Amino acid sequence: MLTITDLEKVYPTGDKALQGVSMEVDGNEVVSIIGPSGAGKSTLIKCVNRLTEPTSGSIVLDGEELTTLSKKELRKTRRDMGMIFQEFNLIERLTVMENVLSGRLGYMGSWDAFRRNFDDEDVQNAYEILDRVGVGGMENKRVDELSGGQRQRVGIARAILQRPKILLVDEPTSALDPETSFEVMEMLTEIAREEDIPVLINIHEVELALDYTDRIVGLTDGEVVFNGTPAELDENA
Numbered sequence: 001m002l003t004i005t006d007l008e009k010v011y012p013t014g015d016k017a018l019q020g021v022s023m024e025v026d027g028n029e030v031v032s033i034i035g036p037s038g039a040g041k042s043t044l045i046k047c048v049n050r051l052t053e054p055t056s057g058s059i060v061l062d063g064e065e066l067t068t069l070s071k072k073e074l075r076k077t078r079r080d081m082g083m084i085f086q087e088f089n090l091i092e093r094l095t096v097m098e099n100v101l102s103g104r105l106g107y108m109g110s111w112d113a114f115r116r117n118f119d120d121e122d123v124q125n126a127y128e129i130l131d132r133v134g135v136g137g138m139e140n141k142r143v144d145e146l147s148g149g150q151r152q153r154v155g156i157a158r159a160i161l162q163r164p165k166i167l168l169v170d171e172p173t174s175a176l177d178p179e180t181s182f183e184v185m186e187m188l189t190e191i192a193r194e195e196d197i198p199v200l201i202n203i204h205e206v207e208l209a210l211d212y213t214d215r216i217v218g219l220t221d222g223e224v225v226f227n228g229t230p231a232e233l234d235e236n237a
């Protein structure tokens with residue numbers, strides 16, 4: 001479970017990206033963050049994985065305060081956070097299998113270096129998860145041979161294989177066409193629920209938030225202006 005309390009982020013430029021943000025992600029809940037461009041959605045996700053440093057406030061994941069972790073502790077804790085990005089963040093020149101395994105083990109600079117660090121069970125699990133996300137049989141293809149939708153599926157497989165405590169997802173579909181976006185969102189939320197992994201997802205298309213998430217947090221100018229179910233959002237609109 002993730003609990004965010006009174007989170008504030010002021011960038012060095014003076015931009016107040018978040019102020020007084022409090023919210024939770026429970027159990028295997030899929031929570032989406034929506035709001036206009038510049039509302040602070042991406043900053044919120046980046047504060048949780050500490051790609052950006054929060055200015056003040058608290059972020060607790062399964063009892064662990066994230067805002068005060070040292071660099072070393074952070075590296076360990078990030079293994080517990082599955083991250084899925086808009087631009088996929090895969091290593092283009094490596095194969096699908098290599099990319100998927102790199103999430104679980106951390107990329108070690110060369111395939112030979114990390115080949116020694118996983119066992120048959122890791123590989124077996126990777127085959128299974130690739131099948132489930134719909135790219136079975138593509139294990140040995142290089143990522144730069146794949147379509148956008150296939151790349152995002154590989155990104156999701158990599159994150160799931162980490163067995164994370166939470167999935168942090170930043171605009172997973174904004175580089176995809178509408179039909180592929182629906183397929184990817186459906187697959188992502190289905191697997192997360194099956195695996196009991198809570199999801200915090202920053203999503204551009206309100207339609208996808210309404211269709212596939214349990215709760216929606218609306219941000220405007222860095223503040224929470226809505227926190228409720230898709231049905232409640234529909235009533236308000």
Ligand code: ADP
Pocket residue numbers: 011012013015016017035036037038039040041042043044
């Ligand atoms: P969203 O994801 O909702 O579009 P962002 O979190 O990207 O919003 O941005 C929130 C605010 O913070 C905006 O005013 C944006 O200009 C500002 N901002 C984002 N990243 C930076 C940065 N690295 N440096 C300075 N200001 C930033």
Ligand code: ADP
Pocket residue numbers: 046051052053089
């Ligand atoms: P800031 O704290 O102002 O965002 P950073 O140096 O932390 O500055 O990051 C600059 C940009 O690079 C950020 O917008 C962040 O999204 C991106 N970034 C940094 N590290 C990573 C990473 N490991 N994976 C993906 N994006 C990253």
